Amino acid sequence: MKERTDAPQDRGCLVGICFFILGLGTLLPWNFFMTASLYFQARLNTTEFSNSTTVVRTEYYFNNWMTLLSQLPLLLFTLLNSFLYQRISGAVRIAGSLVFILLLFILTAVLVKVPMEEDRFFSVTMATIWFINSFGAVLQGSLFGLVGLLPQKYSTVFMSGQGLAGTFAAIAMLLAIASNADSETAALGYFITPCVGTLVTLGSYVLLPRLEFAQHYLNKSVKYEAGAMDELLKESGPVENGKLNGHANGTATSSSPKVGAELEGDPGTDGPKHAFVSLEQEEKGQAKASVKEVFKKIWVMAFCVTFVFTVTLSVFPAVTADVRTSFPGKWERFFISVCCFLIFNLNDWIGRTVTTFICWPGKESRLFPLLVVSRVVFIPLLMLCNVQNRSFLPVFFSHDAAFAIIMALFSLSSGYFVCLSMSYAPQLVDPKDGETAGALMTFFLALGLSIGASLSFPLRALV
Numbered sequence: 001m002k003e004r005t006d007a008p009q010d011r012g013c014l015v016g017i018c019f020f021i022l023g024l025g026t027l028l029p030w031n032f033f034m035t036a037s038l039y040f041q042a043r044l045n046t047t048e049f050s051n052s053t054t055v056v057r058t059e060y061y062f063n064n065w066m067t068l069l070s071q072l073p074l075l076l077f078t079l080l081n082s083f084l085y086q087r088i089s090g091a092v093r094i095a096g097s098l099v100f101i102l103l104l105f106i107l108t109a110v111l112v113k114v115p116m117e118e119d120r121f122f123s124v125t126m127a128t129i130w131f132i133n134s135f136g137a138v139l140q141g142s143l144f145g146l147v148g149l150l151p152q153k154y155s156t157v158f159m160s161g162q163g164l165a166g167t168f169a170a171i172a173m174l175l176a177i178a179s180n181a182d183s184e185t186a187a188l189g190y191f192i193t194p195c196v197g198t199l200v201t202l203g204s205y206v207l208l209p210r211l212e213f214a215q216h217y218l219n220k221s222v223k224y225e226a227g228a229m230d231e232l233l234k235e236s237g238p239v240e241n242g243k244l245n246g247h248a249n250g251t252a253t254s255s256s257p258k259v260g261a262e263l264e265g266d267p268g269t270d271g272p273k274h275a276f277v278s279l280e281q282e283e284k285g286q287a288k289a290s291v292k293e294v295f296k297k298i299w300v301m302a303f304c305v306t307f308v309f310t311v312t313l314s315v316f317p318a319v320t321a322d323v324r325t326s327f328p329g330k331w332e333r334f335f336i337s338v339c340c341f342l343i344f345n346l347n348d349w350i351g352r353t354v355t356t357f358i359c360w361p362g363k364e365s366r367l368f369p370l371l372v373v374s375r376v377v378f379i380p381l382l383m384l385c386n387v388q389n390r391s392f393l394p395v396f397f398s399h400d401a402a403f404a405i406i407m408a409l410f411s412l413s414s415g416y417f418v419c420l421s422m423s424y425a426p427q428l429v430d431p432k433d434g435e436t437a438g439a440l441m442t443f444f445l446a447l448g449l450s451i452g453a454s455l456s457f458p459l460r461a462l463v
């Protein structure tokens, strides 16, 4: 992508690096709490079995609740977006969310050293998860608004950062386990990592308005710090009754450079996706299509993104994080971090990145939704792995390699189809309706995550 001649250069790719870090920062809460599931479960199951008498233990369904209480806020805040955007300025929303996320991570790190009764620990952890993900959702929505003002490639960079957050958490967990420290110190080290990560993210945000290249786009005709941008975004929102805010071209996860490419109207000029482009269009009398009309064109893609995430979150991590290795020994400690979290996040990331080169099946193809629906086979396949404890189903795939292969295909297809759906949707509508398509897809993405999280309860109980 060549820069416009009147635009300053992104020196040393600093703005790119800032947005990459900001993307990574948005998904730190979800990924660090998810990857630490063994730590939390260990603290919740301190009562050991004694001799042959079975001690009755409270089953907390930690992974299920963690998933649900992480994803519901995302859905809620996607719906509440318009309300928040009107009342609180962008700078306050972004910096404020980051500060609260930092405080909640610090609290989690401190709690590692605080002995607590199981029930209370469960309640405190769940409250932390709910609040940290609520702030994460506000942060995510706001940053998508900001990155939308810059050239398209910065959205890609931002979403790449989001994609890497899971791998970052998995590696932090592996290092914590590999260190010879006692389990408390290891857990403390693990939770200090996202504290530092969030601080660095805050630093990137503070640095941003000081960079000439970012200033050029963010301050062009609106005051970045004063929140005037929000007014502008609000006005250019696609939904007449203000239910959804339309600036985000997908709060999503997709890392494809094609997402929202059509927003710019003229793909030849590599100009910024300014919100006011759409204002100008409106002034020229090009009325935007209603949400219903846009939905009619993209419903297949909306269904696909919902379905992909429903399948993914219904078993990951609630079922997959309970799989046990068939090779006891030293490997046991690393098994879940490697075979569940690292494999998932790496392949999810690869699946998204691959869509830069491969876009098959095409956006009109019937095969596309068919393949998406066929991902449902991963649910029984994963449930038939060595999940412990289990009540009803037999173990079909006891070997670690079988589980690893199923996980790899499961996550590869998840990332690939999410990314394709998110990039196809704006291509199915007129360029002027690209923002509406993006906002609608964001809602369905969050809906899929929440439905999946809810389904994880019956599915885990069925194993």
Ligand SMILES: O=c1[nH]cnc2c1ncn2[C@@H]1O[C@H](CO)[C@@H](O)[C@H]1O
Pocket (backbone or CB within 6 Å): 027, 030, 074, 140, 162, 163, 166, 251, 252, 253, 312, 348, 414, 415, 449
């Ligand atoms: O808030 C979010 N926004 C976008 N994608 C998310 C969010 N939370 C989770 N995932 C996605 O769900 C899968 C399992 O971790 C991953 O693909 C992750 O990117």
